[in-house]
Amino acid sequence: MRRTITRAGVALLASVWLVAAAQSPAVDPKQADLATAQAAQQLSQPLNNQPVWKEVRSGAQQYTSLPGRETSVLIQPEGQTWRAVRNGQASVYGGWLLVVVVLSIAAYYWRRGSIPLSEPPTGRKVRRFTTGERVIHWATAIAFVALAVSGLVILFGKNVLLPLIGYTLFSWLALLAKNLHNFVGPVFVVCTILMFLAFVRDNVWQQGDAEWIRKGGGLLKGEHVPSHRFNFGEKSWFWFGVVFLGIVVGVSGLVLNFPNFEQTRATMQIANIVHLVAAIVFICLSLGHIYMGTVGVDGALESMRSGYVDETWAKEHHEYWYNDIKAGRIPAGDEAGPPMQHRPA
Numbered sequence: 426m427r428r429t430i431t432r433a434g435v436a437l438l439a440s441v442w443l444v445a446a447a448q449s450p451a452v453d454p455k456q457a458d459l460a461t462a463q464a465a466q467q468l469s470q471p472l473n474n475q476p477v478w479k480e481v482r483s484g485a486q487q488y489t490s491l492p493g494r495e496t497s498v499l500i501q502p503e504g505q506t507w508r509a510v511r512n513g514q515a516s517v518y519g520g521w522l523l524v525v526v527v528l529s530i531a532a533y534y535w536r537r538g539s540i541p542l543s544e545p546p547t548g549r550k551v552r553r554f555t556t557g558e559r560v561i562h563w564a565t566a567i568a569f570v571a572l573a574v575s576g577l578v579i580l581f582g583k584n585v586l587l588p589l590i591g592y593t594l595f596s597w598l599a600l601l602a603k604n605l606h607n608f609v610g611p612v613f614v615v616c617t618i619l620m621f622l623a624f625v626r627d628n629v630w631q632q633g634d635a636e637w638i639r640k641g642g643g644l645l646k647g648e649h650v651p652s653h654r655f656n657f658g659e660k661s662w663f664w665f666g667v668v669f670l671g672i673v674v675g676v677s678g679l680v681l682n683f684p685n686f687e688q689t690r691a692t693m694q695i696a697n698i699v700h701l702v703a704a705i706v707f708i709c710l711s712l713g714h715i716y717m718g719t720v721g722v723d724g725a726l727e728s729m730r731s732g733y734v735d736e737t738w739a740k741e742h743h744e745y746w747y748n749d750i751k752a753g754r755i756p757a758g759d760e761a762g763p764p765m766q767h768r769p770a
């Protein structure tokens with residue numbers, strides 16, 4: 426009897442062992458070597474985990490109990506490339522491009538000054554922008570400027586501002602910039618769509634655009650080049666800036682802003698580089714627009730501030746548009762109303 430129990434016990438133990446052996450993952454000889462090397466290393470160089478980190482940095486899939494994409498990869502090797510491009514070429518070339526654009530605009534203004542009217546104003550006002558168009562424009566402008574400034578703080582702040590203002594102030598500024606950027610971003614996307622709907626009608630190819638291109642808009646020689654409501658320079662800003670770059674920074678910005686769609690790190694890195702390159706080009710172009718819309722052209726800011734321009738301004742800057750108003754070719758009942766509303770100067 427005792428012998429039977431012993432045999433049964435041994436058999437039971439053997440079967441439990443066999444089951445356990447079958448359950449436990451096969452020891453990967455490579456892993457075993459790694460563990461042995463690691464153990465030996467700890468004796469000679471305590472806390473030096475180099476073999477482990479070499480393995481981790483390889484980007485190879487490791488075991489993890491965390492569900493989700495990429496959770497088995499602790500360090501993604503391409504991340505180093507992204508960091509080098511973001512902190513290297515993209516920031517350096519982008520930064521210098523901004524400096525060159527600002528200096529070129531300053532040199533142009535110093536050389537050329539504001540473009541004045543050649544005839545005196547008549548005092549009769551023409552409606553150029555409706556209230557709706559101005560509200561959409563300024564909402565977009567405010568959102569854009571907030572995004573541009575906060576974006577530049579995020580990109581260049583650490584190298585440019587931190588040495589100047591110190592850690593405490595910079596950390597607050599960086600936090601403010603990041604949150605402002607994340608919340609205003611989606612607002613700008615909506616503004617871009619409204620801008621498109623509000624202005625697309627007058628940004629199509631029209632008579633006079635070819636001549637405007639040939640003469641470079643008269644910017645260098647200061648000559649008068651007739652145009653419709655918007656000249657080809659404004660149309661290029663609309664299509665390449667507002668629409669194309671607006672879509673690029675908008676889409677890449679949303680990918681970055683809402684990382685909860687299982688985006689891979691590679692997707693986020695590509696979106697980040699696309700976003701910052703497009704944003705820097707967008708800011709450079711906007712500086713040209715803002716210059717022309719403020720000090721570059723006398724009376725321009727008034728058009729977007731009050732919606733009205735003087736008749737002489739309309740004639741000298743947008744002659745074909747002015748002729749259309751005079752000829753009544755602008756549809757009656759348009760909010761612009763009868764073109765020639767007399768307003769005391």
Ligand code: HEM
Nearest residue numbers: 565566569624655659660663667715718719725726728729
């Ligand atoms: C502080 C910044 C800005 C200022 C001072 C400014 C100023 C102006 C002015 C004065 C005009 C009227 C020009 C005219 O009468 O032909 C104008 C038109 C326009 N602006 Fe701005 N702007 C600014 C920012 C922006 C931004 C950020 C965008 C878009 C992202 C934008 C898009 C437009 C568009 C689409 C037009 C109509 C011209 C066209 O459709 O081609 N502006 N702006």
